[in-house]
Amino acid sequence: MSEPILKIENLHTHFFTDRGEIPAVDGVDLYINPGEVLGVVGESGCGKSVTSLSVLRLVPSPPGRIIEGRIFLKGQDLVTLKEKEMRKIRGDAVSMIFQEPMTSLNPLFTVGQQIIEIVRLHRGMSKRQARDHAVDMLRNVGIPRPESIIDEYPHQLSGGMRQRVMIAMSISCNPELLIADEPTTALDVTIQAQILDLIRRLNEEQGTAVMMITHDLGVVAEMCHRVAVMYAGKVVEEGSVHDIFKRPLHPYTRGLIQSVPRMDETRERLYSIPGNVPVLSTEMQGCRFAPRCPEAMEICHQSLPQLTQQEEQHSCRCWLHERSQEDAV
Amino acid sequence: MSGNLLEVKGLKKYYPVQKGFLNSTAGYVKAVDDISFSIRRGETFGLVGESGCGKSTAGRSLLRLMEPTAGEILFEGRDITKLSAGELRKQRREMQMVFQDPFSSLDPRHTVERILEEPMIVHRTGNARERRAAVDKLADVVGLAKSQLQRYPHQFSGGQRQRIGIARALALQPKLIVADEPVSALDVSIQSQVINLMQDLQHEFGLTYLFIAHDLSVVKHICDRVAVMYLGRIIEITDKHSLYAHPQHPYTKALLSAVPEPDPDIRKQRIILQGEVPSPANAPVGCSFHTRCPQAMEVCRKERPPLLETDSAHFTACHLYDGTIHSQLA
Numbered sequence: 038m039s040e041p042i043l044k045i046e047n048l049h050t051h052f053f054t055d056r057g058e059i060p061a062v063d064g065v066d067l068y069i070n071p072g073e074v075l076g077v078v079g080e081s082g083c084g085k086s087v088t089s090l091s092v093l094r095l096v097p098s099p100p101g102r103i104i105e106g107r108i109f110l111k112g113q114d115l116v117t118l119k120e121k122e123m124r125k126i127r128g129d130a131v132s133m134i135f136q137e138p139m140t141s142l143n144p145l146f147t148v149g150q151q152i153i154e155i156v157r158l159h160r161g162m163s164k165r166q167a168r169d170h171a172v173d174m175l176r177n178v179g180i181p182r183p184e185s186i187i188d189e190y191p192h193q194l195s196g197g198m199r200q201r202v203m204i205a206m207s208i209s210c211n212p213e214l215l216i217a218d219e220p221t222t223a224l225d226v227t228i229q230a231q232i233l234d235l236i237r238r239l240n241e242e243q244g245t246a247v248m249m250i251t252h253d254l255g256v257v258a259e260m261c262h263r264v265a266v267m268y269a270g271k272v273v274e275e276g277s278v279h280d281i282f283k284r285p286l287h288p289y290t291r292g293l294i295q296s297v298p299r300m301d302e303t304r305e306r307l308y309s310i311p312g313n314v315p316v317l318s319t320e321m322q323g324c325r326f327a328p329r330c331p332e333a334m335e336i337c338h339q340s341l342p343q344l345t346q347q348e349e350q351h352s353c354r355c356w357l358h359e360r361s362q363e364d365a366v
Numbered sequence: 367m368s369g370n371l372l373e374v375k376g377l378k379k380y381y382p383v384q385k386g387f388l389n390s391t392a393g394y395v396k397a398v399d400d401i402s403f404s405i406r407r408g409e410t411f412g413l414v415g416e417s418g419c420g421k422s423t424a425g426r427s428l429l430r431l432m433e434p435t436a437g438e439i440l441f442e443g444r445d446i447t448k449l450s451a452g453e454l455r456k457q458r459r460e461m462q463m464v465f466q467d468p469f470s471s472l473d474p475r476h477t478v479e480r481i482l483e484e485p486m487i488v489h490r491t492g493n494a495r496e497r498r499a500a501v502d503k504l505a506d507v508v509g510l511a512k513s514q515l516q517r518y519p520h521q522f523s524g525g526q527r528q529r530i531g532i533a534r535a536l537a538l539q540p541k542l543i544v545a546d547e548p549v550s551a552l553d554v555s556i557q558s559q560v561i562n563l564m565q566d567l568q569h570e571f572g573l574t575y576l577f578i579a580h581d582l583s584v585v586k587h588i589c590d591r592v593a594v595m596y597l598g599r600i601i602e603i604t605d606k607h608s609l610y611a612h613p614q615h616p617y618t619k620a621l622l623s624a625v626p627e628p629d630p631d632i633r634k635q636r637i638i639l640q641g642e643v644p645s646p647a648n649a650p651v652g653c654s655f656h657t658r659c660p661q662a663m664e665v666c667r668k669e670r671p672p673l674l675e676t677d678s679a680h681f682t683a684c685h686l687y688d689g690t691i692h693s694q695l696a
Contacts, residue, residue, distance in 0.1 A: 080553035181641075195642050225416035225580065227639045230624035234638055252554060255583075255626030278630045296558035297628050298587035300610065306565070307558040307587065313523050314553070 041068035042214055042246050048106035050091045059317050061087040063270030074240055074247040076261030082314055084270040085250045089216045093133055094123050129159040132207035136219035138199035142191040148202050149187035152209050159210045174205040178235055197228035218250045254297050258282055266290045269315055269325035272344055276351035286353040289326045332357060371542060371574045372405040377437035379427050383647055395647045397423040399598035410575040412589035418643055420598040425544045425578045429461055430454060459489055462535035466547035468527030472519040478530055479515040485537040504533040525556035544576045561588055582625050586610055594618050597654040598646055604680040614682040617655050
């Protein structure tokens with residue numbers, strides 16, 4: 038196996054607010070291999086978006102700050118990089134698609150100007166070349182009449198079209214890693230299908246690695262090769278998409294999968310995880326999921342389990358499985 | 367009592383598009399364009415479709431939170447479009463609404479207790495003590511602690527706020543609850559809690575739901591019958607088993623095929639629709655779906671297909687099923 042394109046080690050991104058220090062990302066380890074689609078799933082506040090923003094060093098600061106950890110992009114540590122160096126990476130080797138395309142496109146510039154700016158900056162193309170390139174990119178993402186759409190402003194386009202423009206922008210420098218933060222959450226199902234299809238083609242044809250951040254288990258099952266499940270700032274389980282859906286180990290992962298209504302079966306009643314997502318603080322003890330866990334034991338409330346490998350390519354952070362391993366020995 | 371609780375006939379909601387200096391009407395946005403359906407007592411009726419299809423407008427027009435442009439809305443046989451403001455207010459006791467956004471549908475300046483009591487004050491039910499008791503009971507029914515009643519909406523999470531919204535809708539013991547995307551703003555684990563709560567309440571109080579949603583898996587789970595809307599019109603309507611197992615309209619088929627399933631082993635044959643939903647201000651002539659339909663024929667560009675019974679209790683508005691094909695082949 039080749040070297041991972043991105044490797045996150047023990048990442049801690051905290052927010053310093055009036056109400057104290059909030060460990061939004063609390064010791065996350067992740068890696069993405071070249072050409073791979075990694076899904077990062079979890080519910081609101083689990084730290085999935087902050088993890089992705091940390092990679093590009095886009096966490097609003099203050100109040101946020103990466104206080105510990107390293108993020109290697111092909112061996113180069115991004116955390117210690119100067120802002121000027123970082124700017125060369127954003128939009129070039131690594132680019133990002135956000136959930137709400139209206140707020141991430143600049144309303145004062147035409148679609149074309151925004152794409153041209155990127156390729157001129159990173160690739161040093163002439164204006165003419167850059168414009169041709171932008172038209173090609175728009176055509177690639179399935180925008181009809183790219184020659185005229187290029188001179189339109191974001192507000193003139195529909196939600197699906199704006200998301201296509203965002204994708205055209207983000208792939209204009211042929212990135213090695215694309216971070217997609219809930220790219221289809223704001224879109225209708227039929228438009229979502231179009232956008233997912235586009236991202237999949239990009240991954241298969243260009244070999245672009247994708248970090249797919251989502252709360253939608255359907256999107257994960259469909260798009261991803263490997264999945265990391267996050268809860269309260271930590272990765273609680275990580276494995277191949279098949280293992281996560283077919284043999285989930287962590288009670289949270291299991292609960293999540295059972296909570297989702299399915300189209301292919303009829304159930305009288307949905308499983309529901311009791312309680313609410315915890316309020317994050319630096320004083321938390323034990324497993325973060327213990328208060329809601331149907332299988333919580335004494336030890337779960339006292340001490341935090343480690344993310345340990347259970348099977349080939351399948352790790353889990355849970356005392357239930359630590360125990361079974363010890364027993365096995 | 368059985369039968370229909372609500373019957374909707376030819377409901378329309380048009381918005382005028384004004385133009386120029388004199389505000390002359392240049393045309394209409396046909397948000398809801400001649401829809402008819404009925405909801406049986408005690409059932410959950412789903413209204414699904416993508417954004418802009420008119421499902422929310424339809425739901426609000428039913429309660430006359432928006433005045434419909436035309437059509438009849440019979441609630442227990444009584445046409446509520448003809449009611450005066452005073453009569454309508456009384457009628458509203460019977461029909462309540464739960465909104466999508468639990469953040470903006472609760473008054474931030476009121477305590478939960480006040481929020482739950484207000485409908486009873488407006489409708490002059492009971493005295494202060496009876497109302498207090500009713501509030502306690504409501505809180506209990508939706509799973510809020512008594513100690514939380516003095517808190518304000520911002521002190522609750524999204525799921526808890528949606529519980530408050532549901533409790534408020536129940537305050538007057540309505541027969542019908544129109545729930546407009548009640549779980550789409552919630553996290554997966556919280557969503558299932560609220561869905562279960564809604565089902566429990568339905569059994570306990572014999573409620574009838576109009577469940578408006580875009581999430582087809584949630585609709586399949588909770589609804590008995592479903593109507594699919596596209597550009598202001600109902601294009602297919604039947605019971606959920608028939609709809610999900612044997613969808614007929616090409617749009618329904620595409621919609622169902624587009625839903626990603628939470629199972630990596632399922633590889634669906636996806637129908638990816640080209641283009642986007644046209645603007646309702648400028649809806650296509652003929653079948654409104656013909657611009658995106660993979661099976662569009664000549665007739666679809668000219669004539670609007672009527673909603674016909676194409677299978678037992680299965681209604682579809684599509685020329686593929688109305689005999690047009692056969693007459694063309696003959």
